Structures are given as structure tokens and as C-alpha cells.
Amino acid sequence: MTQSIKEMGSYLPFLSFDQIRRALEKLQKAEVIYRAANGFDRRHTYCLAESPHGSGTNATTTWQESHNDVAALPQVHIETNTTKRTESSAREWDRPKEEEEVVEYLREIGGGDLAPTLGPAFFNYYQANDWMVNGTPIARWKFKAKQWLTNERNKRSNARRKGFNPDGFTPDGLKDFITNG
Numbered sequence: 001m002t003q004s005i006k007e008m009g010s011y012l013p014f015l016s017f018d019q020i021r022r023a024l025e026k027l028q029k030a031e032v033i034y035r036a037a038n039g040f041d042r043r044h045t046y047c048l049a050e051s052p053h054g055s056g057t058n059a060t061t062t063w064q065e066s067h068n069d070v071a072a073l074p075q076v077h078i079e080t081n082t083t084k085r086t087e088s089s090a091r092e093w094d095r096p097k098e099e100e101e102v103v104e105y106l107r108e109i110g111g112g113d114l115a116p117t118l119g120p121a122f123f124n125y126y127q128a129n130d131w132m133v134n135g136t137p138i139a140r141w142k143f144k145a146k147q148w149l150t151n152e153r154n155k156r157s158n159a160r161r162k163g164f165n166p167d168g169f170t171p172d173g174l175k176d177f178i179t180n181g
Helices: 005-011 017-029 059-066 099-108 115-128 141-161 171-180
Strands: 033-037 044-048
Touching: 005 017, 017 033, 099 115, 099 141, 115 141
Parallel strands: none
Antiparallel strands: 033 044
């Protein structure tokens, strides 16, 4: 489990911050759990400790063996998965080979008016970022391209609502805008 003591308090509202901290310290002293640095932030990862004898059993099982009146708990192994998706683990690892492939796809999904400018911009942006978003490879580029098309249409729609549209600028259009507002 990777959480701060404050975050644990939201799951345990009947315990105070200090009570949770002391309980974790007691579990660490009893070698039932151990605490490891997370690597991403100041929070720590708490894991069930292995038996000091190296037999693969958890410390909780060893404690239970010494207390016969306690029902046996199933053995649990907790690990945190903090690794980012890699190229080998991506479900579908396809990338467009050229800008034209992105332009063609944008035309297929109805973005013919924006495809010549948006396609190369999309391809060059993600090519420069090695087809990654926040350190995670893009598994399906077509979904991302569709999102770019939607965002661009929304941006243009908002610009039209504001009044002056710089894309359709002509001197006569400017004169009409000034005259009619």
C-alpha cells in the first residue's frame, strides 16, 4: 500500500493521525510490515514482511502459529506496481509511419477541413515525444488523433462565438465586422 498517513486516515476515520503512525511503527518493530521509499514522492510503500527464516511465509503466519487460538489468515503478498508501461507491454503498439497516414485517418473520420494542418502537427508533436504521454507509450494513436480533432474543432467553435474569426479574415470581412459589430 502506498499512502500517506493522512490518506490512511480517510479509510480509518475513527483513528487519529498519531494513532495510525504509532500502529505502523509497532507493526514495523514486530517485523510484520516494512516500509520502503516510493521513489516518486514523499509517501512510503508499506508491505507485509517476509519471515526472518526466509521460508517464504509471512510474519503474520509465524505469529499465528505461536497463538493456536487464532484462525489462520490467508497469506498475502503485496507489491506496488510503479513501473510505466513499456513498448513490450503495450496492448496494441501501432504508430503511424508518416504524416500522410495521420492526414488520411483524419479525413476518414470527417476532419477533411483540418486534416492538412492538424495531421502533420499531431505526427510531429508525438514523434518528437517518442510517442509517449507522461512517460507512458501511446498504445492507440488513432484515439489520440480523434481527441486532437475534437479539441481543435471546439477551439475554433469557441473562437467563432467570440465574434471575430481570424481564420476567415479579409479586408471586407473586417469592414463588415466593424460596421455591424
